[in-house]
Amino acid sequence: MAALNEVIHQSLRLKIMAALHAHTASEALEFIALRKITGATDGNLGSHLTTLEQAGYIETAKAFVDKKPQTRISLTREGRRAFREHVAYLKEIVELAEGR
Amino acid sequence: MELSPSEARHALREVDEITLRSNRLRGYRTSSSYLILWGIIWLVGYSSMFFLPTLSANLIWLVLDGVGLAGSVLIGMRTFRAGEDLKKVNVRILAVFAIVTLFMLATLKVMQPMHAAQYEVYPALVLGLTYGLIGVFFLRGFVWLAAVVSLGSLLSFFFLQPWLPLCIAVFGGGSLLVGGVWMRRL
Numbered sequence: 001m002a003a004l005n006e007v008i009h010q011s012l013r014l015k016i017m018a019a020l021h022a023h024t025a026s027e028a029l030e031f032i033a034l035r036k037i038t039g040a041t042d043g044n045l046g047s048h049l050t051t052l053e054q055a056g057y058i059e060t061a062k063a064f065v066d067k068k069p070q071t072r073i074s075l076t077r078e079g080r081r082a083f084r085e086h087v088a089y090l091k092e093i094v095e096l097a098e099g100r
Numbered sequence: 101m102e103l104s105p106s107e108a109r110h111a112l113r114e115v116d117e118i119t120l121r122s123n124r125l126r127g128y129r130t131s132s133s134y135l136i137l138w139g140i141i142w143l144v145g146y147s148s149m150f151f152l153p154t155l156s157a158n159l160i161w162l163v164l165d166g167v168g169l170a171g172s173v174l175i176g177m178r179t180f181r182a183g184e185d186l187k188k189v190n191v192r193i194l195a196v197f198a199i200v201t202l203f204m205l206a207t208l209k210v211m212q213p214m215h216a217a218q219y220e221v222y223p224a225l226v227l228g229l230t231y232g233l234i235g236v237f238f239l240r241g242f243v244w245l246a247a248v249v250s251l252g253s254l255l256s257f258f259f260l261q262p263w264l265p266l267c268i269a270v271f272g273g274g275s276l277l278v279g280g281v282w283m284r285r286l
Contacts, residue, residue: 004102014111014114014115015114015118018114018115018119019122022118022119022122022126023122027126033125036286037121037122037125090103090108090115093103093104093105094105094108094109096105097105097108
């Protein structure tokens with residue numbers, strides 16, 4: 001049985017990873033869109049993004065769009081793999097409990 | 101640290117909910133460019149029918165539909181860079197366009213004879229139906245678009261027939277444009 005990924009398991013970080021995982025490898029999400037999807041505050045989202053970036057699960061790119069600063073976030077290959085493994089681990093726990 | 105089954109279930113529910121929300125937002129954002137493009141095409145097409153009645157409507161729509169189709173493929177190429185996704189999306193765009201066009205041609209044929217106003221309002225009603233179905237199955241926001249396009253066109257047909265092409269330009273094209281801009285800002 002796989003082990004719990006403590007970086008991903010925290011509630012907001014799990015939401016961030018799920019939101020980014022729903023997009024393809026070539027797509028990134030803007031900070032504002034991610035904030036809307038997860039329902040997090042700016043500060044909270046920023047600090048958890050830093051944790052995920054330090055773990056190598058996400059990457060951020062800053063750019064100016066229509067003269068406004070924009071931060072775009074995407075999953076790394078490692079992040080995509082780690083998220084899938086974590087979800088598989090969660091499913092395994094549920095299936096074991098249900099005796100499947 | 102070990103997780104209990106109820107904690108695991110709760111986490112999986114959160115993943116499902118956020119995935120759904122993220123997919124929905126992605127759908128709206130992807131749709132916005134197509135709606136803006138087709139909104140402009142409707143505005144130009146129906147306004148031309150109203151202001152330039154001597155010009156052949158078939159010619160106007162042949163040119164505008166060509167522009168719309170090429171533009172849709174271009175939007176697909178810009179939005180979906182990954183090869184597999186791009187191919188799927190462009191095949192779907194062409195398939196939807198072909199199905200809707202064939203359906204309209206077939207129904208127009210069997211409903212003869214029709215007068216000019218019926219010809220003008222019919223595409224708006226088909227568009228309303230298409231958006232209504234997209235709204236029911238995928239993105240709820242499209243239900244509002246369907247309602248505005250269909251009701252606006254029907255009311256114009258019954259009460260404002262002399263200005264029908266102009267009304268459809270405003271209700272049809274305008275609501276696609278406004279809807280597209282709204283979806284872009286989500």
